[in-house]
Amino acid sequence: MHNQVIKVLDIVYEVAMLKRKAYDKLLKWKHESAGKTALLIEGARRVGKSTLAHTFGETEYKSCLVIDFFQAPAEVKQYFEDYRTDFDSLFLYLSVFYNVKLYEHETLIVFDEVQMYPQARGLIKYLVADGRYDYIETGSLLSIKQNIKDIVIPSEEESLELEPLDFExxxxxxxxxxxxxxxxxxxxxxxxxxxxxxxxxxxxxxxxxxxxxxxxxxxxxxxxxxxxxxxxxxxxxxxxxxxxxxxxxxxxxxxxxxxxxxxxxxxxxxxxxxxxxxxxxxxxxxxxxxxxxxxxxxxxxxxxxxxxxxxxxxxxxxxxxxxxxxxxxxxxxxxxxxxxxxxxxxxxxxxxxxxxxxxxxxxxxxxxxxxxxxxxxxxxxxxxxxxxxxxxxxxxxxxxxxxxxxxxxxxxxxxxxxxxxxxxxxxxxxxxxxxxxxxxxxxxxxxxxxxxxxxxxxxxxxxxxxxxxxx
Structure with a gap:
């Protein structure tokens, strides 16, 4: 938990200094999608995907829950296995584990580094249909075979490529x-x-x-x-x-x-x-x-x-x-x-x-x-x-x-x-x-x-x- 706090502080520090054009694209997605699609932010490691998603969630929503699948414990991943058809329980346990209160239509859930747990990406279709919350996924290497094996890529998923900062x-x-x-x-x-x-x-x-x-x-x-x-x-x-x-x-x-x-x-x-x-x-x-x-x-x-x-x-x-x-x-x-x-x-x-x-x-x-x-x-x-x-x-x-x-x-x-x-x-x-x-x-x-x-x-x-x- 202490490491998660440090990570959040790093994110806030970095964003306070750097404005990204992609932020406006996230705003456009939020208003035009109105919860009908999830957004997948693709990009290289260390290009700022997590920072962008987290800051957007903290700024534009009443609450933001970030699940970093690079370091998520087995217990969290097991929630997705055990409650894939019981979203009431899934959301309850995630909310308690991460100590984030969830508000219907006012919470953003971020699946960070989703390539590390493709099953969560495969669940997006049903989470979007559930309609309670908005979803952003971040990841890299999303097209290699091991990261799309045994999942159906959701049609409810829009994508955004995050590039390194340009000269502007x-x-x-x-x-x-x-x-x-x-x-x-x-x-x-x-x-x-x-x-x-x-x-x-x-x-x-x-x-x-x-x-x-x-x-x-x-x-x-x-x-x-x-x-x-x-x-x-x-x-x-x-x-x-x-x-x-x-x-x-x-x-x-x-x-x-x-x-x-x-x-x-x-x-x-x-x-x-x-x-x-x-x-x-x-x-x-x-x-x-x-x-x-x-x-x-x-x-x-x-x-x-x-x-x-x-x-x-x-x-x-x-x-x-x-x-x-x-x-x-x-x-x-x-x-x-x-x-x-x-x-x-x-x-x-x-x-x-x-x-x-x-x-x-x-x-x-x-x-x-x-x-x-x-x-x-x-x-x-x-x-x-x-x-x-x-x-x-x-x-x-x-x-x-x-x-x-x-x-x-x-x-x-x-x-x-x-x-x-x-x-x-x-x-x-x-x-x-x-x-x-x-x-x-x-x-x-x-x-x-x-x-x-x-x-x-x-x-x-x-x-x-x-x-x-x-x-």
Missing amino acids: EFLWGMDEKGLADLIRMSFNKMKPLPDALHRRALSLMREYMLVGGMPEPVSIYVEQRAFAPVDASKRRIVQLYRNDISRFATGYEFKVVSVLDGIPGQLSRHEKRFKLSSLDKNARMRTYEEAFFWLADARIANICYAASEPSVGLSLSMEQTALKCYMADTGLLVTLAFSDNNDADEDVYRAVLRGDIGLNEGMLTENYVAQSLKANGHRLFFYSQSGKKEGEERMEIDFLVTRPYVNAAGKPRISPIEVKSPRRYGTISLDRFRARFNKKIGMAYVLHPKQLEWDAEAQLAHLPLYMAFCL
Whole structure:
């Protein structure tokens, strides 16, 4: 019980510092669902799912009962077995055990880390039909076989993916909401920020790429403005992920670890497509598919697939054997890149921040953009053409996303996005892509470290990298 109190205090402390966009989505679910569905919050370990659910319950309901299945005793799990058809008794015993009074239509019950006890998830259909209380589930690894075995996934379950904090949320935490609002206004009006604010936004974005968006490292950085304790926090998270791989990726854990450890090296290449031959010269995608799926399902990695046709419905032309693999959090990518050392001290981080030592800038910026697009709900796709066939031009477009296009009456079109880390660069691939698919695509974007430039006639925007969260 004492540990539970400590956990609650940690939750309140963390949330008091960090505002999450997902909170508004929970409010929308509560009002629109009105108890007719449960909400499943999916996300990586340590991304703040428990914090979000608990704080929402404490703030928006008369009472909140949290059952953490990672540490729930056998007695609590037995309640679900013994009283699965007797909810009066189930609620009575849970209320007494956790010392939380339940109020009909005014209590939120949270099944935290529900993947550790799938039977509770299987009961959601009937609990929702009972109608007395609202339900939120949190979990990770919710699609692997052992976590859905012998249960029926409830149709009464809505889902919400909780991503690491994006750059806008990081700015809120750093008490820079005014700057965040100005960035959005600048994007909407397609007018650049004043130079001084532009430089400030770029500097903060570089800090964000090193810290990342996991709540604990961000909280530490907001409070201490130091990188060494942030790195220690991130290393604990990476070690937690490695422990999860050993525990849950039974039978193919070596492949999962190989892919995870290979991400920094793959993203450091000019062509960032994942080359399995770098892991094993005889490796084939069919034998590694499960490893990529596991990392994606654990929300540790973001997988970006090649699309052969830039048309709305990119998944229809998806090539599953051609992919890029990004870390779901850029700060954790930095820590993976530093993994050869037992720790990365303050001076190393600050040297990277100043650009004095060569941690691959292209690796970080492209991963950061992938993370930003994913946080906005985009599935990740890229376009590639080798140029090896007769009459074929070489093209490599970093990302393709679907966005409303003003010149098509607001209907969705595919927007190509190129990411550039140096101040001097070319756009040969983007020029070729736009010439070939001109009638199929909408706005084109180049994300770069310079000021905003907008060509209305060409429908081409050069955006500063810190505007990625606006796309």
